[in-house]
Amino acid sequence: MNILPITSPFAPFNQERRDAVDPYASAAQSAAVLRSGLQYRRERIEASDMITTDEAAQLVGTSRVTINAWIKAGRCIGVSNLRRGFKLPRWQFEPAIWPVLQPLAKSLDTTDGWQLLSFLESPSMALDGKTPRAALEQGVSVERILALATAGAH
Template identity: 70%
Template sequence: MTFPQISSSLATSNARVANEPATNVYAPASQTTALLQSGAQFRRERIEAADMISTDDAAGVAGTTRVTINAWIKAGRCIGVSNLRRGFRLPSWQFEPSIWPAIKNISANLNTNDGWRLLAFLETPREALDGRTPRAALEQGAAIERILALATAEAH
């Protein structure tokens, strides 16, 4: 059995690239440096945002101690991101009744207690949520099961 010969500029281009030795496969150091600097700048800005509070303030909001807040962060029960100076900063909105009960399960389904990863998950718009963030979806009454399914999918 013979198959028809397919010819396209894309196929020719791909074949040529596949047969040529790889050159410039890595980003230049200047691009890598710029990317790392923009990430660090984003983190600084996010830590300093108005909705971020100290562990002492979080303890006051939650009616507990700073030591308990730190234990919750370590266990993934609470979102805390490393402060550049020392300690943690926490998004105050996580203590809202629509969010607080979900944090522990989201952490478990994402298989992480890393505050940046939890924060990014909750603040990134999702197609599956009609462009809303998981945080906004929870605040608007979305089923926790839907958010947990997205967390599980992202973890894999």
């Protein structure tokens, strides 16, 4: 007769459980992850494709106040600058991307610039490893990108 030993998580702590791998990150590991995220954000904000709200306003022929309103409404991507204001990826104003941004924000149920930017710049297996941004630029349908966003938001 084979017996399968089952250990309750509520059983007294024993040596067997102590030797198991801890599924939780240590405080040092958590701190390292947070530092790497902050470093990524700093580098992304300073990237050559990021522009200020004043530069964006000049690029599209409007005011900085309008750009800030668009950011708040999810009509364009703005990420909090470490000093003040926002930085925006210049490429979002391209014809393949610009009309998708507001529906994308609705599909993702967010106006947070980092979430929008992360979605557009993260490779997706559903797009054969391409980023949604690259897929849009290569002619993938807006409907497919929005469906992917909706699926990811739920």
